[in-house]
Amino acid sequence: MKETAVSILENIRKGSLEMEDYVFKKLELIRKKDNIINAYISIDSEDFILDRINEIKRNIASGKKMKIPGLVVSIKDNISTNFLPTTAGSKILENYIPPYNATVVEKILEEGGIIIGKTNLDEFAMGSTTEFSAYGLTRNPWDITRVPGGSSGGSAASLAYGSCDLSLGSDTGGSVRLPASYTATVGLKPTYGTVSRYGLIPYANSLEQISPMARSVKDLALIWDVIKGYDEKDATSVNNNYKSDNKFKICIPKEFIEESEPPIKSTIYKLLEKIENEGVAIEYEGKFENLKYALPTYYTIAFAEAASNLARYDGKLYPISSEGLSYKEMSENTRRYYFGFEVKKRILMGVLALSEGFINDYYIAATKGRRIIRDEILNMTKNCIVASSVSPILPPKIGERIKDPLKLYAMDIYTVVANLAGVPALAMPAGFYNNLPIGIQFMAGPFEEEKLISLGSLVEEITGLYNLIAGD
């Protein structure tokens, strides 16, 4: 069944697809499959969805132009919605319903999207496997003994088993690209500042972007068009009219592929050969000198910002709170009992990185390292699109990676550089090995999303790997 979001949209517009039937089929699928996959933390009620469908129909009838009327969208549970709880995967935000919508949510509603539910994630997006959620782990629909990647694993899985057409994740260091590559879906980490962060529960503000996901690059282009753009509610949002050309050359810094597992390496090289055969120039002599600094730089900055961002969860403003005889006791207890272990670990390391006597060697050093990496990446992406692995390894078994933090963090080696440099990066299917998806990453210069989408469209034509639904 090669039903794409693009074709569904066409059918809805023609009137040949009944919106209720379509959406309720999705709900049924979720009821059938999600108790195993656990892609969702919360789902809309049928009444709510019916109201929403009627609203969209009224808008259509009144002639309102909408970009995605009737398409079913899932949203990562760290993006604020005033109609569903927004937990960020943490116990500490259980039952928290924000009094406002994130800017991207407003945009999706405005353009006729049906937000069906909120997807699972590692607590506060801190993780690469979606095993660190307070609401249970998410399984990979392609192999339920394996992880879907993280932290947007719920969004990726929700697409992979066909419960929605489009999804929003967030990407701090690879959090949509890694799950995309593990679930044969597509994820785009946009240029920093092109999508409003207003309403995104922060993990590491200077690195992350709300990021679209889909089952094909062409579908992705639909939701990308909805969510991008300047927002006065976000001071880091940029007002940009850059139009990228569609001429591309690919270059490959060896460091970005060589350390990957052999099946990944060979899959990517084989695909690159095919792309080259289509007339795209590929340069294999690229070099990325500073890759070895990427992970320590990334994690130091991310932990420092996280320690700061998570200070606010002390039991005074949100539903979850421990008792205590004083404010100090109350806040300490709340944080002790309702933050998960990984979150507490990252807060502690972040506090250390910012402390007197350590800040120069950690946080300040990392900001310097970041500048060096960014300059190298900007230079590299000036003339070509950088192709690489998304992850050095195939989707791990559940429980396999989280035992060893260094191994866990190493999964992000190829993805964090785009966040450190603020450039856009696209992850999409490159092939399969033993029925396990393998992804490829393309990284471009700032504001060259359109270029990535053109290249991605070409690549999915070449591979035929799009609109894949696990278990079909």
Place this chain on the structure above:
Amino acid sequence: MKYKIGLEIHTQLSEAGTKLFCDCDSNYRKYEPNTNVCPVCLGLPGALPVPRRNPLKLALLVSKSFNCEIPEFMVFTRKHYFYPDLPKNYQITQYEKAGGIPVCLKGILKYFDSDHLTWKSVTLRRMNIEEDPGKTEYSGGNILLSEYAYLDYNRSGVPLLEVVTEPEIPTPRDARKAVEYLLLTMEYIGAINPRLEGSFRVDANVSVEGGERVEVKNIGSTLDLEKALKYEIFRQSKIVEEGGKIKRETRHWDSIRGVTKPLRSKETEEEYLYFPDPDIPSIKTEPLLKEALSSNFMTPENFMNRITMYGVSQRIAWSLITVKPAAELFLESVRIGSDPKITARILAIDYKGLLKKSGKNIYEKSNWPNKQILKLLSTLVSNKLYTYDELKYNILPKLLENGNDMNLVLPEKVEPTNLIISVINEEKKAVEDFISGKREALDYLVGKVLKKAKGKAIDPKTIRKMIEITLTKH
């Protein structure tokens, strides 16, 4: 004994209109608890601070007024500490050592010493903009007696300007004058209303020769500042004279008892985990300053120069300047031809006195007569239609009564000699009393004459003198 005083003055930019990072009201006092709030100033996850132009512009104007070095960019930093009234458990400020850049790096606070009628100055170390926290209120009045604490975030996010001086202020009196001048300047800029409850507070540090630095926190008025400093200098000098040592500590000013009390001794450097706020890119100061300067504003010093240029003494000019509407009115009415000295005297002394006595707010411009009336009044005196005292005793009170109405009916002038003679003839007893030395009898006689004059223009001082002369001749 020699000593040094330095100040940290926290002023609330209550007139900015908006909070520092959202559009909630900067003047939070008129709202029910937790109704002047939004996701941003509640620090809700995902809400983002976007610096508002007006508070930044006002802070830049203050910096400009005190000759600050204004950096090319401002950078906001986060200062972390856990506290119930701080929604995010960090405060957004401009700490310069952690990559932050404040609005003013170094300046000069030139202030007017009204005791000695001279200008003096103190070096400013820096000024920085930051957000005010919310408020904690206790059900039983204080933390020990209360079962509950209530949090009100109406104030959360209100822009504060922190002004830090070098420790070089010579006396407690100077500290007071410097702060009063700073506040006045900020009022003239339209940044603050210093008369609002809690609109500013001062932390002062004092060190006497041979002792360590002691900080006195949370002083809420300029009068208290002077008192607290005097007390602290006395306390420290006494300890040193008796051979004791002054240790580094933070004290608290108890304004009811008039003493400072230890708050926490041995100031350990607190760990605030400062770092630049990643949600707020650095802010270029030049375009903001340009925009701010396009609306003309005058500092008290500008007013002083203008007013004294008209031949008004510094003392009277200062008295005008301390009440902004009076100073403005003075210039407005002189510009259309009022006599400067007479106008100054009306505004700075007599009408101000009448307003105060009647309980009216002297800082409210609508309580003052307009420039045309002032011109008319000053002409009455300068053209010798009335003496100043006739104006003061007969016309000004009527003007106040009539609500500064332009259609004021001017009192008829009377020749008082006949009135005096008839009163002297009628009030034999009082006259005798006066002659036998009872001074109070004179007041009585003056009163009788005024009564006979019934609201006509008459000058009680002249009457008094005339009665005295007449009776002494007897």
